[in-house]
Amino acid sequence: MRFHKIPEETVRRLPIYLRGLAVSPEQGQTHISSESLAAFVGVNSWQIRKDFSYFGEFGTRGVGYNIERLAREIKRILRLDVIRKAALVGVGDLGSALLAYPGFGAYGLDISAAFDVDPAKIGTRVNGVQIEGIEGLDRLKDRDISLAIVAVPRAAAQATVDRLVAAGIKGILNFAPCKVDIPKRVKLITLDIAMELARLPYYIPRAGRMDEEQRADSARQLQL
Amino acid sequence: MRFHKIPEETVRRLPIYLRGLAVSPEQGQTHISSESLAAFVGVNSWQIRKDFSYFGEFGTRGVGYNIERLAREIKRILRLDVIRKAALVGVGDLGSALLAYPGFGAYGLDISAAFDVDPAKIGTRVNGVQIEGIEGLDRLKDRDISLAIVAVPRAAAQATVDRLVAAGIKGILNFAPCKVDIPKRVKLITLDIAMELARLPYYIPRAGRMDEEQRADSARQLQL
Numbered sequence: 001m002r003f004h005k006i007p008e009e010t011v012r013r014l015p016i017y018l019r020g021l022a023v024s025p026e027q028g029q030t031h032i033s034s035e036s037l038a039a040f041v042g043v044n045s046w047q048i049r050k051d052f053s054y055f056g057e058f059g060t061r062g063v064g065y066n067i068e069r070l071a072r073e074i075k076r077i078l079r080l081d082v083i084r085k086a087a088l089v090g091v092g093d094l095g096s097a098l099l100a101y102p103g104f105g106a107y108g109l110d111i112s113a114a115f116d117v118d119p120a121k122i123g124t125r126v127n128g129v130q131i132e133g134i135e136g137l138d139r140l141k142d143r144d145i146s147l148a149i150v151a152v153p154r155a156a157a158q159a160t161v162d163r164l165v166a167a168g169i170k171g172i173l174n175f176a177p178c179k180v181d182i183p184k185r186v187k188l189i190t191l192d193i194a195m196e197l198a199r200l201p202y203y204i205p206r207a208g209r210m211d212e213e214q215r216a217d218s219a220r221q222l223q224l
Numbered sequence: 225m226r227f228h229k230i231p232e233e234t235v236r237r238l239p240i241y242l243r244g245l246a247v248s249p250e251q252g253q254t255h256i257s258s259e260s261l262a263a264f265v266g267v268n269s270w271q272i273r274k275d276f277s278y279f280g281e282f283g284t285r286g287v288g289y290n291i292e293r294l295a296r297e298i299k300r301i302l303r304l305d306v307i308r309k310a311a312l313v314g315v316g317d318l319g320s321a322l323l324a325y326p327g328f329g330a331y332g333l334d335i336s337a338a339f340d341v342d343p344a345k346i347g348t349r350v351n352g353v354q355i356e357g358i359e360g361l362d363r364l365k366d367r368d369i370s371l372a373i374v375a376v377p378r379a380a381a382q383a384t385v386d387r388l389v390a391a392g393i394k395g396i397l398n399f400a401p402c403k404v405d406i407p408k409r410v411k412l413i414t415l416d417i418a419m420e421l422a423r424l425p426y427y428i429p430r431a432g433r434m435d436e437e438q439r440a441d442s443a444r445q446l447q448l
Contacts (some may be wrong), residue, residue, distance in 0.1 A: 011423060011426050012423065014426075015416075015419040015422045015423060016419070018422075019401060019402070019416070019419065020403070023378075023402070040403065041403055042403040077426070078422065078423070078425060078426045079425035079426055079428060080422060080425055084425050086421065092321075093320065093321035093324040093325065094321040094325065096317065096321070097316075097317035097318040097320070097321040098417070100317040101317065101318065101417065101418065103401050103416070103417065103418035104418045104421060106418065107418055107419070107421070107422035109418065109421055109422060146425075146428060147421065147424055147425070147428075149421065154247075170424075170427075170428040170429075171424030171425065171427060171428055172424075173420055173421050173424065177243060177327050178243070178247070179240075179244070179264065179265055179266040187424055187427035187428065189420055189423060189424065191415070191417070191420055192239075192243070192327070193322070193325065193327065193415070194325065194327035194328045194330065194331055194333065195239040195240070195243065195331070196397055196413055196415055197310065197328060197331070197333055197371065197373065197397045198239045198242075198302065198304060198331035198333060199235060199236065199239060199302070199413060200371055200394075200395030200396075200397065200411055200413065201302060201303035201304055201308050201370075201371070201395065202235050202238075202301070202302045202303055203394075203395060203411035204303060204370060204371075204394040204395055204411065205394075
């Protein structure tokens, strides 16, 4: 089975396992059972075993998974086994917070360049990274940077992404709250923070049995 | 059909449609076709029609969806038809960026309270919100705050979430990169930003046909 046949949802869970292995209570031990990993990361143990079955067998019945080997293999599959350099575009409040965020290193991710249009920011340093003008985006290819984080205002998102694609960037994490068009060969993940928060109220029950009533009410209103 | 029978993935897409309706090129017009909305938000038109079918019929063949009614109905279904107050816990770099982020208002979300343990921060204001000590968390119920954003370090995440649950919070957006345990009645969405970036390299092809070889290689190594 080729790696690219691994389902998207499994790829989504692999970093969760990796994160769990790094901080699990089994630290200092050599092995971890799927049940123990399951309890720690909050995924069913059968799901874990199924996810791992896509890329081979790691576990031994009764012994469990060798933690170090499993982590190394997940990193290899996720292609996190080498340091990956990323460029940040847009050093506003969110961009600055991302530059200061310590969590990327655990995955071998290094935000090694940052770009902004604001002349007042260019040349200053945030967390050791010197901010450059966006004309520098066109030279990313020479700097072994394959990933980019887009934290620009919505109106600038498409132009920024177009420029990154032209510069040979292969994967983009976009925080701008909009759809951007991108060639199929480039992987785009859009993370709209406000939208994530906006998903919560749906799950919050209203007082009483309002829903059925409201639904009937709206159905009436919507006889178009 | 009860609202809670709407699939999670549909609930995930509804805010995308809402976002699209708010900024689509059809602004100023009364109706939008599923095809036009599809092209604008990047979701297939059949998927849009299927998603809308879960909660009733909005469209008229040949005329499309009434934009205003559709937006109103999606807001109602997502329970975003009233202002939702949220508390932010943890006013570090990320928390400060979230307080300054202008995108929440579009969904009727209002971060109206912010909490931190740092005495130097307590009493100061970020984007008009005065930062309070975390003892104030216990009085959230009196302030009509049902949502919370957790942007504390990993080590403080579980205790923070426990305290929010005890204070009657019904939905939590957690940025701390860890699993937290929570009662079923509270909805938790965890957003691990580094992990999202870590998903990208998987989709970036390596030079040559390394994958098959590496897989065979790792299968050999992993004969446990």
